[in-house]
Amino acid sequence: MSNLNMQTGSVVPKYDPQNPYAYPAFMPSSADSSRRSFHVDDFPVPTVKSEEWKYAPLEKMGSFFMPYDASGETAINIAYSDGSTLDDHVHLHRVTRQELEDDPDSSFIPVDRVSVLGWNAAPQLYKIIITGTLPSALVVTVTSASLSLDSLHLFFTIEKRSQANIIIQHHGQGRLSESIDIRVKDYSTASFAFIQQGDKESQYLCSQRLTVGENARLNHSVITLSGDIARIRMDADFSGANGYLNMLGVYFADHGEYFEHRPYIVHNYPSCTSRVIYKGALNGIDTKSAWVGNALILPQAVGTDSYELNRNLLLTSEAKAESEPQLEIECGDIVGAGHASSIGHFDQEQLYYMESRGIPENIAKKLIIRGFFKELFDEIGILDLGDQLLHIIDTRLEHEE
Amino acid sequence: MSVLTIRDLQAGVKTDTGYKEILKQVNLTIKSGEIHAIMGPNGSGKSTLAYTLAGHPKYEVQAGTATIDDQDILSMTPDERSLAGLFLAMQYPVEIPGVSVSNFLRTAVTQHQGEAPKLREWVGTLNASMKRLKMDPKFAQRSLNDGFSGGEKKRAEILQLEMLKPKFVILDETDSGLDVDALRIVSEGVNRAHEENNCGILLITHYTRILKYIKPDFVHVFADGHIIKTGGPELADQLEDTGYDQYLPEGESESALA
Ligand SMILES: Nc1ncnc2c1ncn2[C@@H]1O[C@H](COP(=O)(O)OP(=O)(O)OP(=O)(O)O)[C@@H](O)[C@H]1O
Ligand SMILES: [Mg+2]
Numbered sequence: 133m134s135n136l137n138m139q140t141g142s143v144v145p146k147y148d149p150q151n152p153y154a155y156p157a158f159m160p161s162s163a164d165s166s167r168r169s170f171h172v173d174d175f176p177v178p179t180v181k182s183e184e185w186k187y188a189p190l191e192k193m194g195s196f197f198m199p200y201d202a203s204g205e206t207a208i209n210i211a212y213s214d215g216s217t218l219d220d221h222v223h224l225h226r227v228t229r230q231e232l233e234d235d236p237d238s239s240f241i242p243v244d245r246v247s248v249l250g251w252n253a254a255p256q257l258y259k260i261i262i263t264g265t266l267p268s269a270l271v272v273t274v275t276s277a278s279l280s281l282d283s284l285h286l287f288f289t290i291e292k293r294s295q296a297n298i299i300i301q302h303h304g305q306g307r308l309s310e311s312i313d314i315r316v317k318d319y320s321t322a323s324f325a326f327i328q329q330g331d332k333e334s335q336y337l338c339s340q341r342l343t344v345g346e347n348a349r350l351n352h353s354v355i356t357l358s359g360d361i362a363r364i365r366m367d368a369d370f371s372g373a374n375g376y377l378n379m380l381g382v383y384f385a386d387h388g389e390y391f392e393h394r395p396y397i398v399h400n401y402p403s404c405t406s407r408v409i410y411k412g413a414l415n416g417i418d419t420k421s422a423w424v425g426n427a428l429i430l431p432q433a434v435g436t437d438s439y440e441l442n443r444n445l446l447l448t449s450e451a452k453a454e455s456e457p458q459l460e461i462e463c464g465d466i467v468g469a470g471h472a473s474s475i476g477h478f479d480q481e482q483l484y485y486m487e488s489r490g491i492p493e494n495i496a497k498k499l500i501i502r503g504f505f506k507e508l509f510d511e512i513g514i515l516d517l518g519d520q521l522l523h524i525i526d527t528r529l530e531h532e533e
Numbered sequence: 534m535s536v537l538t539i540r541d542l543q544a545g546v547k548t549d550t551g552y553k554e555i556l557k558q559v560n561l562t563i564k565s566g567e568i569h570a571i572m573g574p575n576g577s578g579k580s581t582l583a584y585t586l587a588g589h590p591k592y593e594v595q596a597g598t599a600t601i602d603d604q605d606i607l608s609m610t611p612d613e614r615s616l617a618g619l620f621l622a623m624q625y626p627v628e629i630p631g632v633s634v635s636n637f638l639r640t641a642v643t644q645h646q647g648e649a650p651k652l653r654e655w656v657g658t659l660n661a662s663m664k665r666l667k668m669d670p671k672f673a674q675r676s677l678n679d680g681f682s683g684g685e686k687k688r689a690e691i692l693q694l695e696m697l698k699p700k701f702v703i704l705d706e707t708d709s710g711l712d713v714d715a716l717r718i719v720s721e722g723v724n725r726a727h728e729e730n731n732c733g734i735l736l737i738t739h740y741t742r743i744l745k746y747i748k749p750d751f752v753h754v755f756a757d758g759h760i761i762k763t764g765g766p767e768l769a770d771q772l773e774d775t776g777y778d779q780y781l782p783e784g785e786s787e788s789a790l791a
Contacts, residue, residue, distance in 0.1 A: 482629050488615055488623075489615055490645050
């Protein structure tokens with residue numbers, strides 16, 4: 133290889149930007165620069181120049197960037213989806229910041245200014261421990277009552293060899309900074325679905341830390357349906373080999389709404405698999421979405437299999453989508469790593485085909501949008517939830533012209 | 534009794550580099566119950582004729598008329614043409630992910646009947662039709678054409694034909710790519726629709742083998758954008774022996790065979 137320095141018998145590999153895969157371990161890694169800290173001063177106030185915030189409507193979000201007193205008005209309700217009373221499988225504790233910082237199971241450390249300010253202000257912090265197999269899906273309903281800023285921290289621990297389906301839904305009118313920490317311990321399977329259905333002026337900024345154990349599986353879905361702003365950043369990694377992380381996302385934005393999703397996955401153990409599929413449709417005027425996905429495959433993550441996909445369907449020419457799939461491969465011995473992204477309007481051939489069977493254009497479009505989402509809803513893996521979500525989409529499509 | 538009348542139809546395709554003329558003065562009359570076969574070399578404009586009649590947005594009419602009885606179909610949107618009784622079984626059916634065969638067809642039938650068919654009857658009719666076409670009942674819940682094999686796509690086209698009961702059917706190379714069994718099953722489907730609804734049929738094909746199952750009343754030779762010869766079923770056999778050479782201008786036979 134011509135780009136190596138030959139020096140008296142020993143080979144010293146050198147990083148070559150033209151050929152970064154030659155010595156993956158010498159590549160610059162986002163892991164080297166990504167900051168995690170409990171100190172607010174470690175994170176400057178975001179500007180349009182900040183890589184992490186360049187797409188967001190910062191002018192509307194200023195209050196999240198300065199210290200605040202949280203209102204504490206957010207209501208949280210936890211119940212089984214079949215109405216039965218909570219049993220031994222679920223342990224709910226209200227905890228303090230100190231307890232969480234000392235908790236060996238918690239790996240949450242704020243990753244940006246919003247999450248550290250939210251952490252400092254949070255009047256409600258909960259630890260939810262799941263053991264065994266849940267008899268039915270656990271539904272956590274988070275309801276905002278007013279537009280005064282609030283913050284919330286939820287820490288879920290799925291104990292070893294457990295199985296849980298958990299739905300976390302956000303309703304109401306509010307400005308909420310939320311942090312979520314999920315640890316799925318070895319040999320467990322957990323399906324989490326996060327549904328954002330905020331009212332028109334709602335702003336929701338969420339930072340998640342996800343940890344998948346050895347031979348564990350986390351199915352993670354995010355369904356963003358309404359709100360003025362919804363921004364969800366997810367930092368995921370593994371705590372053992374053979375983990376499986378499946379991340380699905382659906383967003384359906386309308387007039388003036390801004391939705392942003394950032395799934396970041398670090399493959400830090402061998403033989404783990406990650407799948408990320410996000411699909412969004414954007415309607416109306418001044419509607420915007422951003423999707424930034426990253427998979428970082430560290431040198432030790434031999435046998436990694438990783439794939440990320442983002443598709444955007446623009447229903448109007450006034451809507452705008454940003455899509456950035458990234459991949460950092462620092463390990464030469466992997467099963468696969470791929471990414472794909474697309475932003476486009478309706479496929480004219482699909483529309484024509486349906487019209488030629490007697491289906492008018494507006495109905496054909498609705499069927500295509502419905503189908504676009506249905507493909508993902510079928511994959512969520514929580515009983516009935518896919519059908520319920522499809523019903524929400526149907527109702528929305530019925531009211532659109 | 535209905536009539537599909539095509540008079541002096543001139544049309545072409547909108548391409549990135551501009552308009553390209555393809556159809557030159559097409560004249561054809563098809564009455565209910567009649568079966569017309571169209572045979573002609575590759576690129577002569579057969580699919581263009583089919584798409585132009587069925588209102589594909591890429592094709593543009595320059596002159597001429599096409600009517601079903603006294604209705605001018607060329608001024609209609611594609612869905613209106615379908616409701617007026619026209620059905621095109623496409624050479625390359627489009628894949629539509631996330632939209633099930635059943636939901637798609639029920640939506641289409643609802644448009645044709647003016648009201649949604651009762652669910653139980655609907656499932657029964659659909660299943661019966663699929664059974665006759667030897668389609669696995671699971672296909673009803675699969676996404677339309679998504680991942681279907683070539684032969685499965687063609688069967689799905691005939692399934693739609695059976696459910697929508699059009700007055701006039703255009704089959705654009707429905708027989709291409711079918712194995713012998715599939716060819717028979719698909720042909721039987723077409724014949725059933727023909728018997729039950731007395732529809733008129735325009736069958737575009739390259740091969741006489743389908744004409745053993747679907748018996749044409751007329752055979753037309755289509756070349757260079759128009760019909761250049763019309764005859765009875767014997768014309769098809771003749772074409773199989775002699776090819777299209779005699780109908781083509783000097784020097785064009787190479788590309789026609791390609
Ligand atoms: N969408 C299009 N863009 C560009 N050219 C086109 C388009 N559609 C048709 N054409 C051209 O018009 C001519 C006629 O095409 P057409 O598909 O109608 O032929 P055909 O008779 O159906 O051929 P085949 O037997 O191969 O199916 C060809 O030269 C083709 O390349
Ligand atoms: Mg053709």
